[in-house]
Amino acid sequence: MLPWRMVIVGLFYCCIKTGGAQHQAKALFPAASRIKRESETAVNPTFQDSFDDVHLLFEILLAGVHFEHSGEFSVRDAELASLRKTRNLKVICEEVIPRELTDIYQLISDLSDHPGHLQQDDFERTLLTLVYTAQQMVNSTVEQQRDVWEESFVSLYKAIKQDLTGTN
Secondary structure, eight states: OHHHHHHHHHHHHHHHHHHHHHHHSOOSOGGGGSOOSOOTTOSSOOSOSSHHHHHHHHHHHHHOEEEOTTSOEEESSHHHHTSHHHHHHHHIIIIISOOSHHHHHHHHHHHHHOOSOOOHHHHHHHHHHHHHHHHHHHHOOSHHHHHHHHHHHHHHHHHHHHHHHSOO
């Protein structure tokens, strides 16, 4: 009878520890859990579900993407833009990734405090935020503004590099 009690107590302890660990983890992209728009993946949308999706994302980024001032996201290649999978990317880019510098700096701060490797969806969103900051850096007309976007770009790049290599 004693071993069963130990197993039950052990399972109970694991459940408490797991729940506590999940509660302590801060969401890097809180907007992912509160999508405003109706979509196929309304809660916590992701783009990559397979290795083919990784190739598709690479192809889309090579073809060119554009973030409008109005918040709209577009893919320059009409064929790629018409794909169903690209709609998920559009939702992520328009609704999930941060667009304001204060939000991007908060993300950078959260990334520096994040223990271990990023989850796949957090890595994907950090990469897309890096793409957004690169575009803002290039499109900035004021040198001071360009320097601020450049600093955020470099910080995001370092966070991604650290996640991939496991070093600073």
